[in-house]
Amino acid sequence: MSTAPAKADFLLTTGQSLWTLARRWWWLLAAFALVYGQILVDLVREWWTNDDYSHGFLVPIAVAYLLYEKRHELAEIPPATSWFGFIAILLSQVVLLVGYLGAEFFLQRTSMVLFIGGVVLFMKGWRYLGAVFFGLVLILLAIPLPAIIFNAVALPLQLLASSWAESFLRICQIPVYRDGNVLQLSTQLLNVTEACSGIRSLMSLVTLAMMLAYFLPMRWWARLAFIATSVPIALAANAFRVGGTGLMARWFGQEAAEGFFHSFSGWVVFVVAFVILLSELMLLQRLAGKRSNSE
Template sequence: MRGISVAARHEYSWVLLPLLAMVFMYFGIVGGMVDDWINDENYSHGFMIPGIAAFFLWRSRNELAACPSAPSYWGLLPLLLGGTMYLAGTVVQEYFLMRSSLIVILTGTIWLLLGFRMLRLMALPVGYLIFMVPLPYTVYNSMAFPLKLFVTRVSVYLLKLTGLPVMREGNVIIFPNITLEVVEACSGMRSLVSLVAMGVAYAFIALKHPWQRVLLVLGTVPIAVASNVLRVYGTGVLSRYYGAAAAEGFFHEFAGIAVFLVALAGLILFGTLLNVVGRRIHAK
């Protein structure tokens, strides 16, 4: 396809039109997404995502400044795809489609106005924005339910190893003095979603080689699950001796924060280990 003329490259008024169109299209959608960040604890990390993406963009500022813009009409293809996603999501009221279409349209806009080389430099910050979009509830629940059962099963196994009298029925932990239900908030999905987002950011900030980054991101899953098993196990032990108060109120909220910090520390420790191994491998 033929590129856009040189004169048009320097015509800022031409760039303003699609940006205004994006603001008009997505003002309400982004507002609804922010509302989810505020009211749904599963996605409270969403506030950090644009800032981290902006940091990635700032980190590439020298490469971006040195890269010549080469606008291309190929950018119309992702714009068409994003527009289709937007319309389909609007018709069927599927929020994930509508919200994620913003990233596709942003990709097409960059490609159209600045060119593919510039898009490649912006791929990380633009792609990272997907972590600010809440998952569809059907997808979230289909992942949370088996994870909840797995966490319950492993926690009960550890409680039995400790010597405590305990039984399990589905996602319910039964002690002689108390019955605990492992609800979705304790399934580990909340920490998993946030930890994957943090893991991707940490991988691209602290690690150099693709294999290290892939292993770190994959490692967020067992780290998140293990930390949540620790939470349920600890709550079970305390509930056995101190009753329902150990599974409710302040302790329950504090345990959630503490376990996420433990998972984050585990992620950093794993990243440090990958760095050490990477230096030894590539030093040979």
């Protein structure tokens, strides 16, 4: 039996529903575009130009999938109004104003999330907000941190990556001396810069782990363990990459280590870390299944 007509009917119905919503709330969409249009454009541009937040392009897809998966649950939630939502909307505009006056993009962008949450709460109520709350969390994860916080996090990660890479090189019998975030080999000097801190892979891997933990059926303890272990996996993978760069510099020279290998290794190591994360996911699901069977 062909499912093509059913799919066509579903797409047609969905398109009509979206068009109906757009006509009903056109004034709200227009207000959002007027206030946050340029902010949203600048955010997408930063996703494109800043590799640390390139995972931001996955967020709209994940949020759309979340709304699709919960479409029946959302339809059954009775409409309600909460004036706390109106307060949140007003607060979002105060945060936006402070962000404009202080030229702080982080405040401007987070005010957008607060505005969306306030609108949902004001027009649909607490239950509806709770159902879509994870989508707002994902949007927050795609907003670049302010420089003062980013630098405060990046520096310790640089030192950690340097320390772990030093241990890796010593295990490989490579003479190395570490001074802060600088690795001194016999004839080469490797500086573990901010780009090598691992914060890029850390943000991306944690975001992916949160998506998988939310959308896949897992016990609560398995979700927490899965998300928590994504942090050391990302850090260890980055340290391995830095150590591998040291090996390349030792064997083939510093130019080889800083050329194509340096960029390509970042992708390879991230893929390996993601595969490890998926392997852990399957293990946790198996353990959860055995535990439920024993109970």
